[in-house]
Amino acid sequence: MGFVIAIDGPAAAGKGTLSRQIADAYGFHHLDTGLTYRATAKALLDAGLALDDEAVAETMAREVELAGLDRDILSAHAIGEAASKIAVMPKVRRALVEAQRAFSKRQPGTVLDGRDIGTVVCPDAPVKLYVTASADVRAKRRYDEIVGRGGVAEYADIFADVKKRDERDMGRADSPLKPADDAHLLDTSEMSIEAAFQAAKSFIDAAL
């Protein structure tokens, strides 16, 4: 098994940027596991299938190709919403977790980010980070990102959405979002991207 860095945390906490930076710095493979839930949701939406049929959703989950995941194609708000709905289904989770675990065995090492990597997918990972930020800061970052791309958004809607996604991810019975007992907590509310990267690097270097 390669060296696994497990990164969990709520939506818009900065996990994605941090995970990509870490993977680049160490020459490790990176998997954004949120994309596996998003790809499953998109396949259901594209086929016009209901989001509440667990057996159908599981079939779609088993067909997800890790090599073809693209955040640009999967970033739509409706896909994120649908992803968080099907992510409560144990059979969908089991199918995607199998694929994620297979990925985590790649050499020389991997960075997986999501909600349950340190708790469920790779509980033996030598480095676990729980990256978080206040709901207000996360909503503000998402707002700035949308407006920065020339989009239109209401801060209040985004804030409500962040809270709703947190409740669904933290409140579900199967694999709720929570820090693993042995995770290092990284609150990025008042941290620059570079400072978060340096903090993560010190935890990783101590474990390598």
Ligand code: C5P
């Ligand atoms: O991180 P992202 O917003 O792309 O994830 C979409 C949804 O997929 C999340 O809201 C969450 O419900 C689900 N997810 C999950 N477990 C993971 C990654 C994502 O349940 N490891």
